[in-house]
Amino acid sequence: MHDHAPLFSAYDKDAEVIPVYCVDPRQFGTMRLGLPKTGSFRAKFLIEALRDLRLRLIDLGAQLHILYGKPEEVLPDFLRAVEADALYFSEEITSEEVAVEKAVEAAAWKAGVATESFWQQTLFHISDLPFPVGQTPEVFTQFRKECEKFSKIRPAYPAPDELYYPFPDVPKGDIPTLAVLGLEEPEVSDRGVLVFEGGEGPALARLQTYFWENDCLKVYKETRNGLLGADYSSKFSPWLALGCISPRYIYEEVARYEKERKKNQSTYWLVFELIWRDYFKFIAKKHGNKIFWLQGIKPNAEKWQRNxxxxxxxxxxxxxxxxxxxxxxxxxxxxxxxxxxxxxxxxxxxxxxxxxxxxxxxxxxxxxxxxxxxxxxxxxxxxxxxxxxxxxxxxxxxxxxxxxxxxxxxxxxxxxxxxxxxxxxxxxxxxxxxxxxxxxYGISLGGHYPHPMVKMRAIY
Ligand SMILES: Cc1cc2nc3c(=O)[nH]c(=O)nc-3n(C[C@H](O)[C@H](O)[C@H](O)COP(=O)(O)OP(=O)(O)OC[C@H]3O[C@@H](n4cnc5c(N)ncnc54)[C@H](O)[C@@H]3O)c2cc1C
The missing domain is CATH 1.10.579.10 (DNA Cyclobutane Dipyrimidine Photolyase, subunit A, domain 3)
Structure with a gap:
């Protein structure tokens, strides 16, 4: 709900709002090597996030409507049924998502509904970059330095305090289950770094624990290469990836921590890592589908084996x-x-x-x-x-x-x-x-633990 540009814009105009999420079957198909496109850990996280979102919207006097199907196919009827004037959504970057956006825009247009997309996801707004996105520097340090010197990070939008929602009779749709998505319940491991739970509530709670209760931010730079335990790094990534927490909100909390607790290399370093995240988004926007090619953004493909x-x-x-x-x-x-x-x-x-x-x-x-x-x-x-x-x-x-x-x-x-x-x-x-x-020590190589697949280069 926080820093949500489409939602905040609708709220700010005192518009009637009907929040919708489409469960798109393309997200749950298979891909290269027969792998599920969305495995069960991420699908479970998504389901939890939808549950959390629905509860938050109910708190604001609204509801989350869930549709099943390709958005470009299921949204037009829904838009007509609720007599929508406009469809607001957040802008995506890579080709599969952009293709869906284009199809949705065309379908909404046919249904007589205007569309408006909003850039979100990044710390630096795309319009505030000190270069056209097509000229994003190829070297991270140059990208970072130019952004830090010539751009400002916009403030995060606040969460609306209530929504104007006169649609109580529109069917709300069920939150999907893993079985509906064709996936099995993953076992919850007691060996993992953290039990990740989807949703804005758990995301904000994680920030509260990591920054404020456990006071870890001031040592982040020293601990960030750790391997065991919850607190060697922030673990914000699943929530960031799904949009449950905003990088600008994290940035503002870092600034507050710097003012109220401590400002040092570590507090800066978390922002530095968020700039890496921005960088890969703008590089993807610049290079399009090349990021999925064997040769990447380089001119020639090397020889790779497929065994x-x-x-x-x-x-x-x-x-x-x-x-x-x-x-x-x-x-x-x-x-x-x-x-x-x-x-x-x-x-x-x-x-x-x-x-x-x-x-x-x-x-x-x-x-x-x-x-x-x-x-x-x-x-x-x-x-x-x-x-x-x-x-x-x-x-x-x-x-x-x-x-x-x-x-x-x-x-x-x-x-x-x-x-x-x-x-x-x-x-x-x-x-x-x-x-x-x-x-x-009772170890049998080639028995209960394998021989190494390759001879390791002896650098140690
Ligand atoms: C091969 C490979 C694949 C990766 N795939 C993903 C992915 O699918 N999703 C993902 O979020 N991260 C990915 N990363 C980046 C990084 O490993 C994770 O973001 C990080 O480990 C998440 O843990 P954290 O939230 O505790 O990170 P922290 O160290 O606490 O960093 C804070 C945030 O900064 C961002 N960040 C940190 N490092 C990077 C980085 N190298 N690139 C981009 N953003 C970064 C993340 O949003 C992260 O949550 C990948 C890295 C490698 C080397």
Whole structure:
């Protein structure tokens, strides 16, 4: 409800408002490799968010109407039935969503209903960029510096305090269930970093806990590369991705924290990360469908292999490289993985296995609870060397990374319990240990834990 440009504009005009959400079957189909387009973690999160939204709208004297079907097919009848004058929606960036917007606009026009779209999602409004979006700098630092110097972040819109809603007799429609969406209830893992619950209420509660109760913002820069526990990073991403919390609202809360508690490098760094998020959105807007191409935004495609058996071992966390396996198992069991983990497993897939990076991006798209089309494909392009990384041939030396970020092996011990007996850093490289040591700890490589798929580059 907060910082919702279409809703606030309608409220501000004292217009009658009828909020609608369409459950579009295209979001629940399958894609590359037969993967569900929306996996059950994200679908559950969406259902929770709809429930929360309905309750919030009821509090404002309104209702959330749920329609099933393609918006361009189901909206016109609905608009006619409620005699709508205008349809307000928020503007999207990537091609599938933009195609739906265009189809909806055409259908609304035929039904005699005006449409108006609103830019939201980003910290910097697209109209306030200091360059045309088509000239967004390819290097992040340049993008950030220009935005910081020449643009201002607009204030977040407040949430309306009540809505003018004279539609009590219009059928409201049921909130979907996972079964209706063709998905199974995911098991809630007690090993995950956080139990993510969809909706604006849980999003605001998470900010309250992370910033104000646990006072973590002042140490964010030092903790953000962590792997275990709720508070090494904000965990705002699933709520940001679905629009349950706005980046401008977070920005304002950072400013308030800086005034009331502490201002330091860490408080700035959270905003810095939100600028990364903006950057990938404007890069996607600039490059269109290229972000989904094998060669990305580079002129030539390199040679990539498409080996499903190798890919599957990566997916299942059975590569024989404990740091990779721990991260992949966390993702499969919870729908979440840290930023450090994402960089490492992505690099392993593209640099060590040389597998088509789009397979990895598609798997993330399916499973991530915080899937965001621009952040996901932008980051994957970046790691795969076909995007905006100014450094050529960036390579994450997994064992070195494991040494820097999980030196005692606690993270691997958490997710790869079959190796738990191995002490300290030894757990990161069972393949380098003498047979006698492995035997002493009851580890059988090729038995209950696999041999490594590739020989790791010995940088550690
Ligand atoms: C291969 C790969 C795929 C990724 N896919 C996604 C995705 O689908 N959705 C997604 O939200 N993030 C994605 N990220 C970015 C990042 O890993 C997550 O945003 C972050 O781990 C979420 O945890 P957090 O909210 O605790 O982050 P924090 O560290 O607390 O950061 C705060 C916010 O800043 C933004 N942010 C932080 N890092 C990045 C980044 N590298 N790129 C863009 N935004 C960032 C996020 O919105 C995040 O919630 C991906 C990164 C990689 C390397």
């Amino acid at each position: 499903e058996a190798l890919f599957q071992r990566w997916v299942e966390g059975q590569t024989g490289i404990p740091f990779v396996d721990a991260n992949m198992r966390e993702l499969a069991e919870t729908g979440f993985m840290s930023n450090r983990g994402r960089q490492n497993v992505a690099s392993f897939l593209v640099n060590d296995l040389n597998i088509d990076w789009r397979w990895g991006a598609s798997y993330f798209e399916s499973v991530l609870i915080d899937y965001d089309v621009c952040s996901n494909w932008g980051n994957w392009m970046y790691v795969a060397g076909v995007g905006n990384d100014p450094r050529e041939n960036r390579y994450f030396a997994i064992l070195k990374q494991a040494k820097n970020y999980d030196a005692k092996g606690d993270y691997v011990r958490h997710w790869v319990p079959e190796l738990a007996a191995l002490p300290g850093y030894d757990i990161q490289k069972p393949f380098d240990l003498p047979p006698g040591t492995l035997k002493k």
